[in-house]
Amino acid sequence: MLNADQVRMARAALRWGVRDLASRANITAATVTRIEAGRPGYPATLEALRLAFEAAGLEFIPENGGGVGVRFSKPKE
Numbered sequence: 001m002l003n004a005d006q007v008r009m010a011r012a013a014l015r016w017g018v019r020d021l022a023s024r025a026n027i028t029a030a031t032v033t034r035i036e037a038g039r040p041g042y043p044a045t046l047e048a049l050r051l052a053f054e055a056a057g058l059e060f061i062p063e064n065g066g067g068v069g070v071r072f073s074k075p076k077e
Contacts, residue, residue, distance in 0.1 A: 002046050003068060004038040006060055010053045010070045011036075025052040 011021050011032075018036075022029040025048040035041045035049070050060065053070070061069040 001043070002050055002060065004036050006068055006070050007032070007049060008036050010058050010060075013058060013070060013072070014053070014056050021049070021052065024056070025049050 007021075011018070014020075016024075018029045018032045022032050025032075025045075027045055027048055031041065031045060032049075035045070041049075053060075054073075057073055058070055059073040061071060
């Protein structure tokens with residue numbers, strides 16, 4: 001499940017504003033702001049965010065001792 005830090009990092013990596021992400025995930029900008037502030041989100045909302053980011057070429061790194069993160073995915077061959 002995505003956390004607030006990952007959402008902020010992913011949005012920064014893509015140079016998207018709050019409204020850009022909201023539009024791509026089909027949610028409100030207020031919802032993005034709330035989630036980035038660490039407030040809980042519905043599972044369907046977090047999934048919509050994840051799908052929007054993945055469609056833009058990002059992947060999320062789970063906790064593996066070094067902390068959660070986000071990175072650009074390898075181009076598919």
